[in-house]
Amino acid sequence: MAKTTRATQFLEKAGIAFTTHVYEYDPTAERIGLQAAEAIGEAPHRVLKTLMAELDGKPVCVVVPSDREVSMKKLAAAFGGKHAAMMKPAMAEKLTGYVVGGISPFGQKKTVPTAIEVAALREDQVYINGGQRGLQVRLAPADAQKALAAIAAPLVS
Template sequence: MTPAVKAAEKGGVRFRLHEYQHDPQAESYGLEAAERLSLPADRVFKTLLADVDGRTQVAMVPVDRSLDLKALARAAGGKKAVMADGALAERLTGYVLGGISPLGQKKRLPLWLDASADRHETLYMSAGRRGLEIEMAPADLLALTGGRLAPLARQ
């Protein structure tokens, strides 16, 4: 089991795991997950790390959208946000790119979930490795991570 699955179990929330065969040639890990699991892309969320005024933040947006860095900076009470380096993201979370989960990260970081998640009964996100997604209610994700909702996504 991954640290993400262990965190969900320890948190006592309802969740379901969904596994698929990951294609190493896939151009987008998140879109691949949506396609392989026959899900609308707006229900599958990617986990991104960004630096807001020197503080690393976790941001989650639907896989068919981009993170609006200005919106993240506003939500986090900062002035400027830039995407975190991939190697730093892996080091801070303990996960590889394409498998970064918001759950069970090595270092707990502030988490921001795009407000569109609130429209769904459940959402899907990486369970800590490529080819494994975890499904849970947005409220449960926020409770487990101490995260907050904010409008973060753009086309």
């Protein structure tokens, strides 16, 4: 497994300190983020999942704890929109250049507005997908927010 991906290159270019963590990805896992948390031995609220959604027909990226679900109402409100819905996996892969299970908010093919769950910013360190299945990057959530120019908002139900 390569430890250098578009995501890690993006973080290096941005001058963000991070470490990489490889784990055994389970393609049969019902909830990928929870499986990642268990595999690396970390609390699920510190392992953030990257989701792609559509807000009023435009793509957005959402980063939330793996043990929580995104509230579409809160997501729409965070961006000042009316209607939010999850993006179809094939569209998410095409837009980001990553495969489902390996989608990172960092180094996506097309930069889109991003939101991070505000509660995640209270953690010292979080894990976020590093751009391929079985690879997480560990970093300060404030650094992730800064690198992504992400808004912080309550996004989970």
